[in-house]
Amino acid sequence: MDTSFYDSNLFIYLLLPGLIFISRIADVTIGTIRIVMVSKGHKLWAPILGFFEVLIWLIAITKIIENLDNWLCYIAYGLGFAAGNYIGLLIEEKLALGIVKLQIITKKEASKLIENLKAAGYGITHHNAQGANEKVSIIHSIIKRSEIKKVEAIVKTTNPKAFYSVEDIKFVNEGVFPIHPARFRMRKGK
Structure with a gap:
């Protein structure tokens, strides 16, 4: 019997759902951070993150469509979405932008x-x-x-x-903010 690794039960029922799960975590996390960038007015970062978000999503949805009879892919897709939201919010909280x-x-x-x-x-x-x-x-x-x-x-x-x-x-034009000493300073002449 000559079957490829991609047709094996290991790949179809374990690795493929795992990859879909990971890709959904990645694209939803990126999407959450992108939305924050849009709301904070970061005009450069939002479209860059959007590009990668959609690219990863397209890859994941393509694998779902190719494996419509594999219900584990659906479960992985939903779990990845939920985990991606959670992880995205954790990262956004750590970034503390704005x-x-x-x-x-x-x-x-x-x-x-x-x-x-x-x-x-x-x-x-x-x-x-x-x-x-x-x-x-x-x-x-x-x-x-x-x-x-x-x-x-x-x-x-x-x-x-x-x-x-x-x-x-979203925006202020002036303010009094604490002055913290610079961590890295450029020295003249070096």
Whole structure:
């Protein structure tokens, strides 16, 4: 009997569904990151990622169509889609691209929190307001998304009961952002 490896049960029922699963993870992950790039206005990265997303998808769907009688390919396709969404969101969270608006509402006197945020290099706008039951202080700050954890730590240590919310922002024209020392510096003459 002269059968090729591609006609073997090992390939058809194990490796092919595995490859479809992996390709779906790849294309959906890329698609998730591409959508983030579009929403953040990255005009170069979005089409590049879109090209690879569709190319991988075409390869996967071609293998599905070639093997319509193999239900394991369908399962692998669906599982790959679900896993790709999850992995894409994890990667997007780690990239933490863009800027956000942070709004902090506190019943407690806000001067110490304002002082700590300013000391960390964050620009803030502050005003007093009337809440549902009492006077509150509202602090606004525009920060890099990658700085959210640092600001949350300042808020939680200074005023653990403060209410805060975070909103994505597509564009700002000016702002006060913490200055971090450069990790790599070019030396003149070298």
